[in-house]
Amino acid sequence: MAKILVVGATSTVASIFAQARAKSGDELFCLARNEEKLAGLTDSFPEAVKGVHCFDFNATDIATIAVKKAVECLGAIDIVLIAHGDLTPQMESEQNFQIAKSAFDINLLSVIALLIPISEQMVTQGYGKIGVITSVAGDRGRPRNYTYGAAKGALSLYLQGLRSTLWQSGVEIYDFKSGPVDTPMSASHKKNFSFSSPELVASEIWNAFQRRKFCVYIPGYWRWVMLCVRNMPEFIFQRLKFLSAR
Numbered sequence: 001m002a003k004i005l006v007v008g009a010t011s012t013v014a015s016i017f018a019q020a021r022a023k024s025g026d027e028l029f030c031l032a033r034n035e036e037k038l039a040g041l042t043d044s045f046p047e048a049v050k051g052v053h054c055f056d057f058n059a060t061d062i063a064t065i066a067v068k069k070a071v072e073c074l075g076a077i078d079i080v081l082i083a084h085g086d087l088t089p090q091m092e093s094e095q096n097f098q099i100a101k102s103a104f105d106i107n108l109l110s111v112i113a114l115l116i117p118i119s120e121q122m123v124t125q126g127y128g129k130i131g132v133i134t135s136v137a138g139d140r141g142r143p144r145n146y147t148y149g150a151a152k153g154a155l156s157l158y159l160q161g162l163r164s165t166l167w168q169s170g171v172e173i174y175d176f177k178s179g180p181v182d183t184p185m186s187a188s189h190k191k192n193f194s195f196s197s198p199e200l201v202a203s204e205i206w207n208a209f210q211r212r213k214f215c216v217y218i219p220g221y222w223r224w225v226m227l228c229v230r231n232m233p234e235f236i237f238q239r240l241k242f243l244s245a246r
């Protein structure tokens with residue numbers, strides 16, 4: 001039985017992850033923004049949920065208090081999944097600085113505000129796994145989503161540094177680089193073969209935690225796709241519509 005903190009528990013991927021862990025007998029503490037939505041989720045597995053706390057994650061000054069509540073409730077924490085995020089409207093973010101900033105606030109800074117107290121707690125324990133859902137959008141700036149991508153890419157870089165900082169402490173840092181997923185976040189996007197189900201993503205996240213795969217692409221084939229996309233010379237990239245169109 002593991003003690004698990006789920007951050008952004010109302011996200012589709014995180015809620016499926018939480019349900020699966022509850023079924024396996026793990027104990028959960030859930031952080032989310034929307035109390036009503038969270039209650040709708042946790043009511044389906046009340047025996048596993050040891051506590052919840054709701055706040056807007058942009059309120060970074062109370063992130064430490066939220067983590068403290070989880071620690072008071074669970075004691076030591078074995079695993080943390082950080083799943084929240086927001087797909088900023090790209091065109092608006094190019095015209096309005098506040099919208100661009102909001103992408104960095106929620107996708108990057110709110111996560112760092114949580115990572116600091118969570119990793120401090122785990123270093124004190126001497127063990128623990130912290131996983132964060134990032135995105136393949138963070139691997140290369142594309143006209144379609146480069147503001148969101150820049151925030152997610154910075155987050156991946158941060159996680160990479162944190163992983164190497166903590167590697168001797170017993171604390172493991174995981175970066176789950178997801179391709180497109182069929183969830184409310186991508187509701188307005190035309191679906192095609194590249195979309196995965198949230199069930200698949202949640203199950204790959206658990207497999208990565210189990211197998212100690214610290215930086216995974218989900219599904220795995222995105223590793224090879226992004227290897228090509230990342231290394232493609234710009235003059236070719238800009239001429240390929242499926243990569244560089246809006």
Ligand SMILES: NC(=O)c1ccc[n+]([C@@H]2O[C@H](COP(=O)([O-])OP(=O)(O)OC[C@H]3O[C@@H](n4cnc5c(N)ncnc54)[C@H](OP(=O)(O)O)[C@@H]3O)[C@@H](O)[C@H]2O)c1
Pocket residue numbers: 008009010011012013014032033034037055056057058083084085086087106133134135136178179180181182183184185186198
């Ligand atoms: N869907 C995709 O195509 C895709 C692709 C790559 C990576 N990802 C990443 O996968 C993760 C999971 O997303 P999902 O696909 O499961 O999307 P989702 O179902 O739309 O969930 C997004 C979550 O983020 C939460 N959130 C947004 N702003 C917040 C704030 N200010 N404070 C607290 N919580 C906030 C939402 O809370 P509420 O429930 O209160 O709205 C919701 O729980 C995200 O990090 C996302 O960036 C998604």
